[in-house]
Amino acid sequence: MFTEERLDAITRALQEKGKVRVKELSEQFHVTEDCIRKDLKALENAGKLKRTYGGAILSQDYPLERDVVDRKNYHVDKKRVIARKAFELIKEGETVFLDISTTNMELAKLLASQSKRVVAVSNMIDILQILAKNPRITAIGTGGTMYQGVNGFMGIAAIEVIRQYSFDRVFIGSCGIDMVDGTITTLGAEDGLTKKAAIQNGRHKYVVMEREKFYFNESYKFAHLDDVSGIVTDEYPDKSIVDALESAGVRLI
Numbered sequence: 001m002f003t004e005e006r007l008d009a010i011t012r013a014l015q016e017k018g019k020v021r022v023k024e025l026s027e028q029f030h031v032t033e034d035c036i037r038k039d040l041k042a043l044e045n046a047g048k049l050k051r052t053y054g055g056a057i058l059s060q061d062y063p064l065e066r067d068v069v070d071r072k073n074y075h076v077d078k079k080r081v082i083a084r085k086a087f088e089l090i091k092e093g094e095t096v097f098l099d100i101s102t103t104n105m106e107l108a109k110l111l112a113s114q115s116k117r118v119v120a121v122s123n124m125i126d127i128l129q130i131l132a133k134n135p136r137i138t139a140i141g142t143g144g145t146m147y148q149g150v151n152g153f154m155g156i157a158a159i160e161v162i163r164q165y166s167f168d169r170v171f172i173g174s175c176g177i178d179m180v181d182g183t184i185t186t187l188g189a190e191d192g193l194t195k196k197a198a199i200q201n202g203r204h205k206y207v208v209m210e211r212e213k214f215y216f217n218e219s220y221k222f223a224h225l226d227d228v229s230g231i232v233t234d235e236y237p238d239k240s241i242v243d244a245l246e247s248a249g250v251r252l253i
Contacts, residue, residue, distance in 0.1 A: 006031075007039055011048055014058050019215060021055040052215040053179025054240050074102070078210045078234040083107040085253050086171055086208055086232050087114070094168035095119040097198045098127050100152040100191065101173025103208045105130065111137060121165055123194060124152035147190070154190040159197040170202030171232075172223075174209045176216030179241055182248055183221040184228070192222030204229045206253070211235040225250050 006029055013020050022040070026033045040056045043049045049056040083106035090096055090111070096118055098104040104122070108130040111120065120131050123142040131139035144158030172195050175186045184207060186192045199205045205228045214237040230251035236242055245252055 003039070007043060010039060010043060010056075014049055014056065019052070019055060019057040023054070025055075050216065052217075053244065054238070055215075057215050075210055076106075079103040079106045081234040082208050082210070082232050083110055086206065087111065089204070089206070089232075089253070090116060090118060090169060092116050093118065095121070095165065097162070097165070097167045097170045097202065098122045098124070099170075099172050099195055099198055100124040100150045100154070101171070101208060103173060103210075104171055107171060107208070121162070121167070122152075123154065123158050123162075124150065126151055145190075150191070154194045158194055162194070162197045163201060165201055167198065167202040168204065170198045170205045171208050172199060172205065172228075174207050174213060175218035176209075176213040177207075177225070177231075178217035178221070179214065179244055182225040182244075183217070184223040184225070185218040186220050186222055187218050189220055192220040196222045199223055199227055207231045209233060211237055214238075214241050 010020060010025060022033050022036045025036045029036070040049065040051050044051050044056070049058060079102060082103050086107050087110045098108060098120060100123060104124070105126055108120070108127040111118065112130050112134040115136060117136045119138040119140065121140045121142065122128050122131070123144065125141070128139050128141050131137045142153050142158040142161040144153035144161070145155040147154055174184050177184050186195065207228055209231065211233050225245070225248045228250065230253050231245070232253045236252060242252065
């Protein structure tokens with residue numbers, strides 16, 4: 001099979017399945033894995049896919065480019081699964097940080113509906129409004145520069161407030177993980193630096209994200225797997241990723 005034919009076949013497989021694996025393609029086309037990686041790089045340069053750890057996905061398969069406020073109703077069931085797991089980690093009397101994340105909004109709803117007495121700091125207005133409904137929760141906003149697309153605060157002023165606290169638990173949203181170098185990513189520096197400040201001031205740090213995001217990574221790397229205590233997700237990813245996370249000492253929840 002000529003290279004062009006193989007590229008067309010890989011593209012069709014992506015359109016049908018949404019993702020492909022290097023090992024499987026190597027076996028299917030009877031070529032080396034290095035050859036397949038070169039094919040995937042060529043297709044990525046052409047804008048047809050996004051390479052991931054061990055394979056590739058359709059570049060437009062997950063709506064990472066949309067504003068947070070537009071993602072409130074996306075994958076709600078999965079976010080609620082993650083929120084329930086995160087809620088069980090929080091102990092009575094703890095101080096927690098919930099960053100800008102639609103999954104953290106679901107966690108805030110659980111906290112507001114239960115009886116745990118906690119101090120909750122957030123830089124997202126939606127989360128603060130939810131938490132304020134429960135008198136057992138002390139809800140504290142960071143303030144700072146307001147970003148309409150996320151309905152929250154990011155940047156230097158927000159970071160200065162975050163640095164004044166010592167959090168028992170920090171829950172951070174992410175746009176994906178680059179499994180090649182173990183970095184946790186988001187869309188921009190303002191959001192990334194704000195998340196980084198919270199992680200640095202937390203005792204137990206968790207990334208909250210859907211399974212799909214193990215196959216994505218975005219432009220700004222704000223943390224490494226070594227920086228977090230665990231990842232709270234709705235469903236475990238492929239075994240190769242689970243093994244890589246275990247090797248990095250990251251707990252999957």
